[in-house]
Amino acid sequence: xxxxxxxxxxxxxxMILTPLLSLDYSSFxxxxxxxxxxxxxxxxxxxxxxxxxxxSVKIKSAAxxxxxxxxxxxxxxxxxxxxxxxxxxxxxLKAQAVCARTYAxxxxxxxxxxxxxxxxDDSVESQVYHNMEAQPETDAAVAETEGKIITCGGEPIQAYxxxxxxxxxxxxxxxxxxxxxxxxxxxxxGGEKQEPETEEAFASFITKRDSTSLExxxxxxxxxxxxxxxxxxxxxxxxxxxxxxxxxxLRRSEGGAAETVRxxxxxxxxxxxxxxxxxxxLSAKGWPIQKNDGTVSCEMxxxxxxxxxxxxxxxxxxxxxxxxxxxxxxxxxxxxxNGAKHLAEQGKSYEEILHYFYQNIEIGDCRSLF
Numbered sequence: 587x588x589x590x591x592x593x594x595x596x597x598x599x600x601m602i603l604t605p606l607l608s609l610d611y612s613s614f615x616x617x618x619x620x621x622x623x624x625x626x627x628x629x630x631x632x633x634x635x636x637x638x639x640x641x642s643v644k645i646k647s648a649a650x651x652x653x654x655x656x657x658x659x660x661x662x663x664x665x666x667x668x669x670x671x672x673x674x675x676x677x678x679l680k681a682q683a684v685c686a687r688t689y690a691x692x693x694x695x696x697x698x699x700x701x702x703x704x705x706x707d708d709s710v711e712s713q714v715y716h717n718m719e720a721q722p723e724t725d726a727a728v729a730e731t732e733g734k735i736i737t738c739g740g741e742p743i744q745a746y747x748x749x750x751x752x753x754x755x756x757x758x759x760x761x762x763x764x765x766x767x768x769x770x771x772x773x774x775x776g777g778e779k780q781e782p783e784t785e786e787a788f789a790s791f792i793t794k795r796d797s798t799s800l801e802x803x804x805x806x807x808x809x810x811x812x813x814x815x816x817x818x819x820x821x822x823x824x825x826x827x828x829x830x831x832x833x834x835x836l837r838r839s840e841g842g843a844a845e846t847v848r849x850x851x852x853x854x855x856x857x858x859x860x861x862x863x864x865x866x867x868l869s870a871k872g873w874p875i876q877k878n879d880g881t882v883s884c885e886m887x888x889x890x891x892x893x894x895x896x897x898x899x900x901x902x903x904x905x906x907x908x909x910x911x912x913x914x915x916x917x918x919x920x921x922x923x924n925g926a927k928h929l930a931e932q933g934k935s936y937e938e939i940l941h942y943f944y945q946n947i948e949i950g951d952c953r954s955l956f
Contacts, residue, residue: 643690646704653704661706662686663728669747670923672721675930678923679727681939684949685921688735688745691952695742736940737950738769745944746920750806751775752792752893752913753799755943756841760861760892760917771945772840775925776800785835788842789895793911795878800928805879806915809890811870815898815905819851821867827851831905833896843892843918861917865889868910890915920944 643661646653656664665686670679694705736743744767746758755773757766774780777799782788792808801807819830832850836857839845847858849867858864865888875883875890894912898905921943929939937949 643694643706644704645706658687658690659728659732661690663724665690666728667721667724670724672723674923674927676723676727677930677934677936677939678926679723680731680936681921681926681930682747682923683724683728683731684734684736684936684940685745685747687731687733687952688737688742691735692742692744731936733951733953735950735952736769736944736947738767738944738947740950742952743767743769743944743947744920746770746917747923748914748916748918748920749922750801750804750915750924751918751922752807752842752891753777753780753796753801754841754918755920755922756839756843756861756918758919760839760841760843760845760919762845762860769944769946770919773943775922776928777802782842785895788838789911792842792893792895792913801922801924803879804924805877805881806890806913806924808878808911808913809875809915810909810911811873811875811889812899812907812909813868813870813873814907817873818849818868818908822849822851822856825849825851825856826853827856828853829904832898833908835896839918841893841918844894845892861892862888864892870910891918893918 641658642655643658644653644655645661662683666679666683669686670682672679674682690706736745744758753775755775757770757772759766777796780791782791795802795808799807815830818833819828822830827849828851830849830851834848834850835844835846836848837844837846839861843861844864845859845861847864847867849856849858858867868889870886870889872884875886877883889910889912891912891914893914894910897909897911899907899909921940925943926939929942930936934942940949941947
């Protein structure tokens, strides 16, 4: 009986194992099992990454080089708070919020700071960002424009902005771009439209106040500063052109910003190209700048703007100083923040403000791009 039981067990085991022996095990490996689980994990990680990217921004510190992460909302609030006073009208703050979000969106898509494992920089290289205490007005402006960005042709624009215009804005030609963006046109910021065609005509424009201009009462609408000739000569010492004898604007943007300047010296001359480089060479730091509102500023690292006319003061044939009569503060491209403030005070909505300064645009939603 015992022998019979053993035979039954062996027979049952044989019947179970026989079908398994016919299977193809050549493709089976632990790596396949691992791969299956890895794909599931990768899918989950990718989904998580996309969620994080759509709701967070990695910010590189210009000072330390460290990278911090903030929610998109916190980042936009910090940018608006750093770039525009909370006392400005609500619609101006909303316009600034949309510009800030658009600018960040463009930088993220272009992967400008990818080598630093960041999306943006916290300085003027991107847009200024400060992790500041909550300001109800700024917080509300960001919340009420949530997701809104400026697009042209379905893509986020380079939503440049600056403090104050001289009465007109410039295009991105001030940076010697090969082709100007269709949404960046020279705009008259209130007042009468003027197109000075000669240096004499521009000098007349920049030394007068247009009472109908939106920014006519703002401090940086008009300004002047005198810089000693020997100070400028020291800055050009490596060019070996000798003592500076004259400064001439050779080319201007459509908005009046100097794009090419010739510096004449006793032994030769040099040319400076580009709005930023011109303002840097002609820096007024340490020299009192008389502002339109009667106040004085001495803390400018750059010349306030590249919209200026220059007049030498001479003793005999020798130039002893140069006086710059200028207007505006900043690069002059895109939206004037003070212009936006005054348009809002006139009852314009943030959409109307943005369409005023940027052409051929639409107000879209950034969430559709990621």
